[in-house]
Structures are given as structure tokens and as C-alpha cells.
Amino acid sequence: MTETRVFEYTRGQVDEDDPLHGEVMRVNMGPQHPATHGVLRLVVDLDGETMCKVDPDVGYLHRGKEKTCESLGWRKFFVHTDRLDYVQPLTNNIAYAMSLEKLAGLEVPERGQTIRVLLMELNRIMAHLIYIGTSSIDLGAVGIFFYAFVQREQLYDILDAYTGHRMNNTYVRMGGVYADIDEDVAKQIEAFLDQFPAKVDELANLLERNRIFYDRTRGVGTISAADALAMSLSGPNLRGSGVEFDLRKQQPYCGYESYYFDVPVGTVGDCYDRYLVRMEEMRQSCRIAQQALQRLKENRGGDFIARDRHYVLPPKADVHTSMEELIHQFKIVTDMRLPKGEAYSAVESSKGELGFYIVSDGTSDPVRCHVRAPGLVNVQAIPMLAEGRLLSDMVAIIGSLDFVMGEVDR
């Protein structure tokens, strides 16, 4: 038996004895609202400008992704994982692939692991740049949005060169990645990483010593370490509260244990701490990506995808020439089976712990695929952070919790 704990916190109260207390006004923020990052609806009860009750209402972007997996089969669901947290599609791919590999007992070759690490870190930078851009545009600093997006655009160009797509790349397969990173792309990435830390500092200069930004975020949306754990927050939102929990360190995957990087943690757990944590994570991601690039250089020509023909498609040239490979291809495309059982595997995405829980009955039809989306948990924390504060703080809090509705609603 697992112990069940009920987590309670005091909800915002209207002080009836306060002479300034007036009629409560109910405002619908969203689903069409410039600051809700998609289609989140917040039912806010306002006493003056103070939010006394906040109720997030999710589901406006629900597309039934988990159910879709059951009818599509394991392989075809890869395309749909991109559309969950669409600002970091490759991380979703990898998280899903890792669950499948865990159930299948498939080993990913070293070069494949390194490419995955590189892709995940680039995706983390992209996602954090979106966070910086959108959260500061909510606070009124419009320029920073563009400065962040100029950087992000370069990463899109790089991914375009590597995968042929800007968004929704779907370039990860069971057992590795679809294609190797060639020298041209590696050079582009290297050039990007060389100039990136200076650009992060530039963004930081505009925000960190800015009194207005400081006033808007310091002490706003504070969540203690205990509360954050009870809310099961993860990722930068948890680390902002001072809990040093990073799956890349605590439960390493893809060989993260062999990379040098630091995990930044905050002290107070307010919006400003979460901002600082993400800024530092971008610098650290840059560091990891550089190490990964170095390893790719040393390990040129290695396998980037496993050769297990139960799960991994044979190269096209072999399919055309060899009968056996044709059969393999046919079996994988039409009827790829995973062993009976269940598996859960999680990665540290830019939003927190992104996990895929899959159940297979041994046939080619999935029984269940559940996505542990960090965004949904983050949305859950909104009332706790926002109640009792001013309406203006809402945009700072939403921005700093950093969720993507595509992942929240699935």
C-alpha cells in the first residue's frame, strides 16, 4: 500500500470585515487572452485588483493524443509526440523512444546517445529562449522577445539543415536517431554555441539589473521547497525553490553521467529565482552541447542507430537488394510487437520531468500510453501562487511557470 497524503493549502480569502472589501468580480482570463500562452482559461475572482480565487480550466486544446497512440501503434505515434510540447519536439521524441527501448530491451549505440544528448540540449535552449521571450513580453519588455527569437531562429535553421524541418522534426527512432549529424551541421552548431553565451549575457543585462523587472518578479509567486515537492513540480520550477533535483544527475540517461555540467538551484522560489535558474541552464546546456559535439568529432563513423532488426528498419539500399531485409522492413512497418509488460521512462525536459508510461500486451496494438506532462503539473500550481496577489502578478506567474498548452491538454 502506498501512503496517500492530502495536500492542502489556504486558499485566498475575502476579508469580510475589511471596510475596503467590495463586491467580488469574476473575470474570465482566456481562453483567448494575450498572456495565457495558448488556450488556458483562468476563472479569476477579483476583489478590486486582488485575486481572491483562481481556477485554471484546461482542455481547450485536447486532441486525444494518448488514445491516438492505441489505434496508431507504437511506431506511428512518434509523429504525435512532437505535437505535445511543440517548442522542444525532439526531447519528446527521445522520451517516448526511451520508454519503448526500455520495454524492448534495446540498446542505443554510443553515437546515437551522444546525438540525442546534443539534440535535447539544443531543444532545451530553444524552449528556454521561448520562456525568456514570452515571459518578458508579458511583463512589457517587448524587445527581449525579439532578441531571444533571433537566437532561436538560428537553432531552427540548424535543425532544418539536420532534419529537413523547422518544427516537429520526428527525427528520433527506436534504437537511435534517423540520420547522423554530418560535418556541416556540426560546424553550424559549433558556430552557434560559440556566440551563444555572450548573447545570454546580453539578455541578462537587459533584465537582471533592471529595477522594474526585479520589482515585478522578486517575491512574486513564491513557492517553498516543501510545497513545490507536494505539488510534484519538477524541472526549473522545483529547482527555483532550492531543491536540487535534476533527472540528468539523479537518474542519468543517454550517458548524462559522463558530461560535466552544473545544476543551478534557486533559494526563495519566486519568479525571479525561476528566471535565474533558466538563464543559467541555458549556459549549462551550451556546455553540454559542446562536450557532445567534441565526442561526435572523436567518434566519427560510429553507429547512430541499433542494428536490431526486430525494431529498427534496415537501410533502404539493403531492402532493395536483400530478401531478408525486405521481410524485416515489412514486419516492422505492419506488425511491430513489443514484449508484454509495462515501462516508464522519463527525461528532464525544459519544463520538468517528461515521462512516457506504456503498457503492451505483446501484440502490435498498444494497450495504454500515458504522458506524464510537466506542464499540467505547472498549471496546477497557478492558484496556489496567484491567490491573494494582484492581477498584474498573474502574468508574471504564468510566464515564470512556463508551460505549453499542447502538452498540458494533449
Place this chain on the structure above:
Amino acid sequence: MSMILIWLLITVACYGAVIGTAALMTFAERKVSAAMQYRYGPNRVGPFGLLQPLADGVKFIFKEEVIPAGANPWIFKLAPILTALPAMLAIAVIPFTGVIGTFEGTEVLGSIANPEIGILYVLAVTGVGVYGAILGGWASNSKYSLLGGLRASAQMVSYELSLILAVLAVVATTGSLNLHEIVAGQSGWFGWNVFSQPLAFVLFLVCSYAETNRHPFDFAECEPELVGGFHTEYSSMKFAMFFIGEYTAMVVMACLTTTLFFGGYLVPFWADAPWWMGLIAFGAKTSFFLLLFIWVRWTLPRFRYDQLMHLGWKVLFPLALINIFVTGLVISFGPGAN
């Protein structure tokens, strides 16, 4: 007869100049912000997109006018007028240049009117401007608009005192409420009021951003929170009126900053410059402050509205009081005292 003609000519020229500048400002805002953000900005209509304000105006005229259900139609229509009108009225006393010439024994000045209480008049009419936002927010029958209107009223009480005290310091040093005399009092080496009243200048600059509802004090509209605030429900020319009002107020405040602190139409190191040189000097100085408006808007984050009240009452107001007190002491007992 011909005196009236000259007076009419000056009136048309002044209004044309200010409203033309305001229209150009909407264009400049988009161009400058684009340059700051690696974008092109409008470049389709006319050379360099210069006719964009005109195209926008035409578009506004043809848009459907919507008055929301449950709105108070009269106040709803009155609000945009109340926003645009005060800013336009304030143009009347701004000295664009000095004496242009003499006609039938009367001096022709570079301003529409030259009342003895010029600065008092400006403060009085611009103070009315905020009612447009309050009434517009209230009459729209929309929750966001109401919040915007409330914020506008809260904002007004927190900056206006400091604004007036900052102006008062200038008035005290000059000894006149007449804007032409305030300008004339700033001649000579380091004669500009910004050198003798630096604190008052900073206070005035900050308050002028609040007065014009500009970033970082634009809570009344505040797009990410209130989706446009008091003008959420406005469309067509009524919305355009709010825009014209806002931009005209900006031009007026920039003109006032120049007049009060930067020697108005005086040309540095050229005491007897011709009147058209004064006009150019005035335009150049004003343009700088207009550019500053845009620059600040696209760089800084926005305050929270209670933080403006904090700033207004606990920082700006005490500073303004100290400033006026010290100014008074210097005037009474300082080197120039009689």
C-alpha cells in the same frame, strides 16, 4: 483684418505641425521599434512606408463602429473626445519660436496664444485628459475596461502632484508663468533650466510618461493583463481618437519638456538667431524627447500599478517637495536674492 489672417495662419500652422507630428509618431514608433528588433517595419505604403499613417486613418474610418450592449452610449462616445481634446487644447500656448516679426506695431509670436498663465493653462487642460480613460473604461460595460479605467484614476492621483511641483520649481526660478518668459529666462551659458533644476527635470520626465499613459506606466491599457484596458471595446474612429489623443499628448509633453528645461526655441551659442532657426532648434530638441518615448517603450518592462503609486507617493513626491524647498531657500537667501 490682416492681423486676424496672420493669427489664423499661425493657428493652422501650429495645429498642423503638432497633429502631423503625432501622425508621424505612429509611423516613427513602428519604424524605430522595428529597427530595435531586427525587423523592417511598415514599408509598403509610399516611399519608406511614409504614407502608412494615412492608410491607417483611412482604414479606421471605414471600420464598423461597435457600441457594446449595456454600454452607456453617450459617455461611450464622449470618452474618446475627452482624451483627444485636452491634448489639442494644450497646443495653443506652446511657444514654437520667438518673435517672428512686427505687424502694425504688434509683435507676432511663434505661438497661438500667449497668456500670462500659460503653464497653468497647460496643466489644467492636460489634467482633464485622464477622464477620457476613466469614463471610457466605465461606459464600456466590460470588466477589463473597468479595471483599466480604475487604474487610470489611481495612476493620476499618484503622479500629478509631483508633476506640478516639478513645474513649480521652474516657475519659481523664472518668476513667471508665461511660457515665452520661461524660455527667455533660459538664455546664456548653461542657462537652460535642466542645469539649474536637474532634479525637477528628472521628476518631470518620469511624470510626463505617466501623464501620457506611456510605457512603463501604461497600466490603463496594459495589453498582456487587460487586453487593451479602457479601449478594449472601442473600434473605428473612436479607437483612433484615443490613439490621436495619446500621441498628441506625447508631442505636447515633449514640447513642454523642451520649453521648461531645454531652452525651448533658443539656439545654443547664438543669442540673436532668426526665428526660423529657433523653430528648427525647437523641433530638434522635441524630436529627441519623442524618440526617448519610443526608446523607453520598447526597452523597459512595465511597472505594476501599485508600484507606480509607491513610486509616486514615496519617492517622487518627497523628492519634489525637497526640490521645491531647496529652490525656495536658494531664491530667498542664495547669491541672487535681494
